[in-house]
Amino acid sequence: MGHPTVFPTGVTVYNKEKAYNGLTIYPSGKGALLINMNGDEVQLWAGLSGFPNKILPGGFVLGSTGVRPSQFGYQDQVDLVQVDWDGNIVWQFDRTEFIEDPGQEARYMARQHHDYQRQGSSVGYYGPFEKPLVDSGTTLLLVHEDVDNAKISDKRLLDDKIIEVDWEGNILWSWRASDHFDEFDFDEDAKNVLFRNPSVVPAGGGDWMHINSISTLGPNKWYDEGDERFHPDNIIFDARNTNILAIISKKTGEIVWQIGPNFDTDEKLRKLGWIIGQHHFHLIPKGLPGEGDLLVYDNGGAAGYGAPNPASPFGLRNAVRDYSRIVQFNPITLEITWQYTPDEAGHNLFTDGSKFYSPYISSAQRLPNGNTLITQGSDGRIFEVTAEHEVVWEFINPYFNQISPRHATNMVYRAYRVPYEWVPQVGPQQEVSIEKVDVTKFRVPGAFVAEGTGKVTIIDGVDPQKKLVTGTALDKNAEEGPVNFCVVSHDDK
Numbered sequence: 001m002g003h004p005t006v007f008p009t010g011v012t013v014y015n016k017e018k019a020y021n022g023l024t025i026y027p028s029g030k031g032a033l034l035i036n037m038n039g040d041e042v043q044l045w046a047g048l049s050g051f052p053n054k055i056l057p058g059g060f061v062l063g064s065t066g067v068r069p070s071q072f073g074y075q076d077q078v079d080l081v082q083v084d085w086d087g088n089i090v091w092q093f094d095r096t097e098f099i100e101d102p103g104q105e106a107r108y109m110a111r112q113h114h115d116y117q118r119q120g121s122s123v124g125y126y127g128p129f130e131k132p133l134v135d136s137g138t139t140l141l142l143v144h145e146d147v148d149n150a151k152i153s154d155k156r157l158l159d160d161k162i163i164e165v166d167w168e169g170n171i172l173w174s175w176r177a178s179d180h181f182d183e184f185d186f187d188e189d190a191k192n193v194l195f196r197n198p199s200v201v202p203a204g205g206g207d208w209m210h211i212n213s214i215s216t217l218g219p220n221k222w223y224d225e226g227d228e229r230f231h232p233d234n235i236i237f238d239a240r241n242t243n244i245l246a247i248i249s250k251k252t253g254e255i256v257w258q259i260g261p262n263f264d265t266d267e268k269l270r271k272l273g274w275i276i277g278q279h280h281f282h283l284i285p286k287g288l289p290g291e292g293d294l295l296v297y298d299n300g301g302a303a304g305y306g307a308p309n310p311a312s313p314f315g316l317r318n319a320v321r322d323y324s325r326i327v328q329f330n331p332i333t334l335e336i337t338w339q340y341t342p343d344e345a346g347h348n349l350f351t352d353g354s355k356f357y358s359p360y361i362s363s364a365q366r367l368p369n370g371n372t373l374i375t376q377g378s379d380g381r382i383f384e385v386t387a388e389h390e391v392v393w394e395f396i397n398p399y400f401n402q403i404s405p406r407h408a409t410n411m412v413y414r415a416y417r418v419p420y421e422w423v424p425q426v427g428p429q430q431e432v433s434i435e436k437v438d439v440t441k442f443r444v445p446g447a448f449v450a451e452g453t454g455k456v457t458i459i460d461g462v463d464p465q466k467k468l469v470t471g472t473a474l475d476k477n478a479e480e481g482p483v484n485f486c487v488v489s490h491d492d493k
Contacts, residue, residue, distance in 0.1 A: 301359030323353030
């Protein structure tokens, strides 16, 4: 799909009565940026990178002070820090591994990537029963480790590891993905592809799993009903390169719940549909609408290992779909209980699916009023929809990073909305609704705004008041291909 070269940035839509009003934090490219509902920048922690950024009650923010040079490490953050409102570092962890990169000063690094979680907040966002700790407690970190495992591949692996550290930085618990290879249900085709090419990345090593979200389950109704798989301390994660979504027993390290890497092994999975290249998989916290269901940004794009097909002649990234969807589903029955797809976004699923599409990064957060905050990351778009799929707030990141002479990006990894009271330093906000712009009448300065300024020719026998839409589309109810269509409407009907 082609994209316009000129478009508005900042807040483009805001319905104050229907939105969940609060503050939104996201990694802007300038640093950790906190904005209000009108897009006003109320605080910037300049230079604080975020993979992601998360905010805690009291105006504390989490992030990293630096990134390992890309020629030596893939997406490694040097540390994870908590800073206060004034930018003072009040907590820091960087003791995962002692790194001696050529030509660089040797130092300890966290090698944190993609996610982390402070004790008391199961998914890093607001829930009525959540009490994130700000001056004590443990922290889960998702980190990298370089390993050799001949069962998986004859190439070095960039493995995913989850560690839990206390306030003093001592590692209390760890779990490594490659140790559980036999539990992940790869078929022989997938194992063969993995062995040959475990998603080797430029910095070296096979990023074979690429876990991108972790969190504890927290209190939930499934455990209350006696299902031990959903113990509040158990850890939920997803791995985008394998299309795996799973839960780890904190006590044993075993996988106790999993879907993927294949979604065609039974009727429940086929009905759920393939989840591909996903991000931000988590259990909706207790006390929020949809509590106990699973929520995931199902990116689409290309991911997985398996039998070759026309889209993947070598079986690497063999599952392909060119649109995204948000899926909320029951973890027991796998029944979809809510979703946001190109259809709900107002696009024809078969012809305009790419209008809601971020093949990488992105997230979804359930809000206390039942709305969902969605980060369509590749386009720098953060927006809020109601349960009925109405867009009631939309923001486009105005900050672009020039990543090549001809390519700039305003991508946003993940955003979070928090209540005003979490950040008392901000004070009352004077926010006003913003009506959606009528794009059919919007023009840049210097362009004609008036309709019908040119010559109008009337065709004999044709009503000039009719509005025509002609073209080709896919008939969802037809078994065969595209159908031509012509829609005729009148202004008064």
